[in-house]
Amino acid sequence: MMQFKENFLGRRQLMLAALLSAGLGKAFAQSGGVSRIIVPFAPGGAREMPARAIQQELSQETGQNWIIESKPGAGGAIGTAFVSKAAPDGKTLLMAASSHFVTAAMGARPFYEPVKEFAPVANIGNQSYILMVNASVPVKTAGEFIQYAKSKPGVLNYNSAGVGSSTHLAMAYFAKTADIDMVHVPYKGTAEAVTDVSGGRGNAVIVPTAGVGVYLQDTRLRVIGITSKKRSALLPNIPTLAESGLAGFHFESWFGLLAPAATPVAIQEKINAAVNKIIGNKDVKERLLALGMDSPQWNLDAFNKVFLADRELMTKIVKETGITRES
Incomplete structure (x- = not known):
């Protein structure tokens, strides 16, 4: 009886693994429970707005019910760490920005590794x-x-x-x-x-x-x-800081979705394709522009390059400004 039970469990596990592997794409497209975009700051802030701008369309495009959930605290570290430990099934994403790297750059131990534990899957918008x-x-x-x-x-x-x-x-x-x-x-x-x-x-x-x-x-x-490199099309009367005497100065940020690093590439690609389709829609583009954002459609490789380049830039800025946790 014990041998039969062990054999049965072994076959069952193999069958489950095969089904999961074969049905990865299909499972993503089917509705099943609630999917979450975690905002690691208090409700109503700038980090939440781009997520709200695509929430309804993301639910329609993926067939999943996406909600936005705030998990503030510790300068964003609590919500960010939560996503880093979430199941890598494409149902828990982090609403991140260029400042994603700052806590680690300050020399703190934020309970997550900002590059190794995350996969940049879709950019929503860029802003200054x-x-x-x-x-x-x-x-x-x-x-x-x-x-x-x-x-x-x-x-x-x-x-x-x-x-x-x-x-x-x-x-x-x-x-x-x-x-x-x-x-x-x-x-x-x-x-x-x-x-x-x-x-x-x-x-x-x-x-x-x-x-x-x-x-x-x-x-x-x-x-x-x-802080943009050139004047904003939405706010053309506001001069850049570079125009005001700080030659070459600019500070801009992307706002995008990160997944736990172990999330299968097939799921990452599906989320990326869904978001790019959404932000390419005229109404959504105008919605993001009203928030002061343009919306470049980056594939996984392009977003990853920006992600890694921003780690270098943010680390450089933290070092040059001397920002610490007590700043």
């Missing part, structure tokens, strides 16, 4: 960042702000969405390049950081172009520059 000051700050341009900050070393402060966030990194990089000394005040999210600058409890903040429209309507804030 807007530099804003409280309207009481007596400047109209980024050049004037740089000179004003230089006259008050260590006096002015800037808010961010948290230590190691893209908003922190972008502002620290700007300050380093401009050779100005400002005090960093970290918050739990972009909305809180901007609210306190708007209310006069902060002097400056850099925010993603995603969702920036609401801030442009606030008369207590003044927009003085954009």
Whole structure:
């Protein structure tokens, strides 16, 4: 009886393995339970917006019910680590950005390895960042702000969405390049950081172009520059920081989906094809443009090259700015 049981279990396991292998593509296309895009920051932030922009179409295209779930904490490390340990079945993805590499670059042990434990599967959109000051700050341009900050070393402060966030990194990089000394005040999210600058409890903040429209309507804030290489088609009247005296300066970010590294390439390709089809749709393109994003359609190889290049760039910026977990 024991021998029969062992033989039966062995055959059963082999059959299951064969079925899983043969039915990989079919299983992906079938609806089956809930699939999740994990946002490793608080709800309502810039990281969530591109995921929302494609959520409905992704469910339709893949035949799976995709939900967006926030798992904030530890500068994004909690949600990111959760995805790194998730089943590699294409049903749990991370909504990531270029700042994905920053925690490790700061020398921290984030409970995950940002390259080895993830597969970049689909980019949704690329964006730049807007530099804003409280309207009481007596400047109209980024050049004037740089000179004003230089006259008050260590006096002015800037808010961010948290230590190691893209908003922190972008502002620290700007300050380093401009050779100005400002005090960093970290918050739990972009909305809180901007609210306190708007209310006069902060002097400056850099925010993603995603969702920036609401801030442009606030008369207590003044927009003085954009971090892109060239002026934005959506915001053509905002000069680049390079135009304002920081020759060659730019800071941009991709927003895309990462899967656990062991996810089969067949599943990665299906997600990549689905997202590329979605962001190629005119309505979705306009939706992303309204968020301040363009939407290049990268295949797996192209996204992986950008992913690895950004690791080098973000590590370089962290090193040059001296950002630490206590910054």
